[in-house]
Amino acid sequence: xxxxxxxxxxxxxxxxxxxxxxxxxxxxxxxxxxxxxxxxxxxxxxxxxxxxxxxxxxxxxxxxxxxxxxxxxxxxxxxxxxxxxxxxxxxxxxxxxxxxxxxxxxxxxxxxxxxxxxxxxxxxxxxxxxxxxxxxxxxxxxxxxxxxxxxxxxxxxxxxxxxxxxxxxxxxxxxxxxxxxxxxxxxxxxxxxxxxxxxxxxxxxxxxxxxxxxxxxxxxxxxxxxx
Amino acid sequence: xxxxxxxxxxxxxxxxxxxxxxxxxxxxxxxxxxxxxxxxxxxxxxxxxxxxxxxxxxxxxxxxxxxxxxxxxxxxxxxxxxxxxxxxxxxxxxxxxxxxxxxxxxxxxxxxxxxxxxxxxxxxxxxxxxxxxxxxxxxxxxxxxxxxxxxxxxxxxxxxxxxxxxxxxxxxxxxxxxxxxxxxxxxxxxxxxxxxxxxxxxxxxxxxxxxxxxxxxxxxxxxxxxx
Numbered sequence: 001x002x003x004x005x006x007x008x009x010x011x012x013x014x015x016x017x018x019x020x021x022x023x024x025x026x027x028x029x030x031x032x033x034x035x036x037x038x039x040x041x042x043x044x045x046x047x048x049x050x051x052x053x054x055x056x057x058x059x060x061x062x063x064x065x066x067x068x069x070x071x072x073x074x075x076x077x078x079x080x081x082x083x084x085x086x087x088x089x090x091x092x093x094x095x096x097x098x099x100x101x102x103x104x105x106x107x108x109x110x111x112x113x114x115x116x117x118x119x120x121x122x123x124x125x126x127x128x129x130x131x132x133x134x135x136x137x138x139x140x141x142x143x144x145x146x147x148x149x150x151x152x153x154x155x156x157x158x159x160x161x162x163x164x165x166x167x168x169x170x171x172x173x174x175x176x177x178x179x180x181x182x183x184x185x186x187x188x189x190x191x192x193x194x195x196x197x198x199x200x201x202x203x204x205x206x207x208x209x210x211x212x213x214x215x216x217x218x219x220x221x222x223x224x225x226x227x
Numbered sequence: 228x229x230x231x232x233x234x235x236x237x238x239x240x241x242x243x244x245x246x247x248x249x250x251x252x253x254x255x256x257x258x259x260x261x262x263x264x265x266x267x268x269x270x271x272x273x274x275x276x277x278x279x280x281x282x283x284x285x286x287x288x289x290x291x292x293x294x295x296x297x298x299x300x301x302x303x304x305x306x307x308x309x310x311x312x313x314x315x316x317x318x319x320x321x322x323x324x325x326x327x328x329x330x331x332x333x334x335x336x337x338x339x340x341x342x343x344x345x346x347x348x349x350x351x352x353x354x355x356x357x358x359x360x361x362x363x364x365x366x367x368x369x370x371x372x373x374x375x376x377x378x379x380x381x382x383x384x385x386x387x388x389x390x391x392x393x394x395x396x397x398x399x400x401x402x403x404x405x406x407x408x409x410x411x412x413x414x415x416x417x418x419x420x421x422x423x424x425x426x427x428x429x430x431x432x433x434x435x436x437x438x439x440x441x442x443x444x445x446x447x448x449x450x451x452x453x454x
Binding site for chain 1: 238263264266267268269270271273274275276277278279281307308309310311312314316318319321322323324325326328330332334336338354358361362365366368369370371372373376380397398399401405406407409410411412413414415416417418419420421422423424425426427428429430431432435436437438441444445449
């Protein structure tokens with residue numbers, strides 16, 4: 001765990017809700033490691049686009065991938081500015097006033113210029129990082145990519161130098177008058193995620209046991225809030 | 228349920244993974260109604276930004292809100308193009324090859340020019356829609372917004388005319404050779420969401436029963452995949 005601080009450029013310095021802001025690089029890593037999907041934004045000729053996609057993290061590099069035919073990845077690969085958000089919704093907060101209704105969450109927002117990963121060795125490494133983030137144990141279990149599959153896959157690297165992290169936990173931040181006077185309930189409802197039961201592919205040719213790297217996930221929490 | 232087709236502008240017509248594309252407006256509504264957080268992208272002078280935020284839908288209008296001090300909302304309110312994504316991750320797909328590892332998901336991506344909601348009656352309506360989407364039953368239970376709170380809240384309306392929807396379900400789309408030859412397992416692991424136990428606010432002054440609109444959510448699935 002590194003404690004190198006997050007960047008303090010103007011656009012990545014939280015101005016609002018600063019009580020929720022986190023400033024350690026370890027906080028950024030924790031949010032990115034807990035999430036499974038990121039939202040990658042970039043500017044196309046006719047306006048902004050945002051693309052949901054899986055990702056993986058290696059140190060202070062985030063990798064995303066996709067088909068070489070995807071317009072968003074082609075645009076991102078040309079060295080344009082991108083913004084990447086990873087968001088985990090952890091619950092709903094019920095205030096005494098609707099104004100203080102809120103949600104608990106973990107949020108990381110990264111600003112960077114994406115670069116295309118072009119050499120095969122780094123691309124293969126990035127894909128391993130991606131696959132192992134979403135489906136740990138799969139890289140060594142499944143068939144590795146062929147040269148053709150590798151060529152059909154575009155990988156972008158996003159530097160994590162400039163990022164902001166916010167985390168909200170707990171109950172509502174109600175007004176003193178409401179805390180004193182509101183006769184009703186206030187609190188929060190956590191949102192919890194679990195892996196369900198593994199399902200065999202319909203086209204499995206023979207009865208095959210679910211391998212440990214999948215079976216060990218069943219019924220386990222997904223992206224739990226650290227205690 | 229309306230069956231008006233989704234738009235067919237070039238940028239909102241899926242070119243890739245067209246077997247996953249859905250074209251009915253009801254499919255768009257279903258994804259938006261199942262999600263709780265959207266990612267709003269817009270272009271700032273120094274590049275794209277993406278902001279996670281809650282939302283609500285009324286017919287073919289999506290509402291997002293935030294503090295009037297938030298730079299992103301100020302920018303969005305000036306009539307600039309935005310892109311809004313709502314993504315639900317429904318599971319991990321384990322392919323026989325890492326190339327066909329994938330995820331199951333529901334995705335809606337909307338392109339629009341956001342407009343600021345300025346008149347108080349519409350703003351109040353939009354906030355009700357927002358609150359009731361995230362925390363149904365809260366609008367009539369909690370204290371309504373004061374004029375000052377209303378003034379401190381910026382609301383953007385996003386027209387849902389131009390949108391694309393993709394849904395992936397099921398197992399891996401493996402290569403025929405892998406289906407025939409790979410000796411191991413392939414399949415999928417669903418990601419399931421549930422509401423946990425309600426937690427009283429720390430500053431609750433008296434013992435108050437959790438109201439029905441919250442209690443009825445406890446242990447219920449969140450955003451389940453329709454059967």
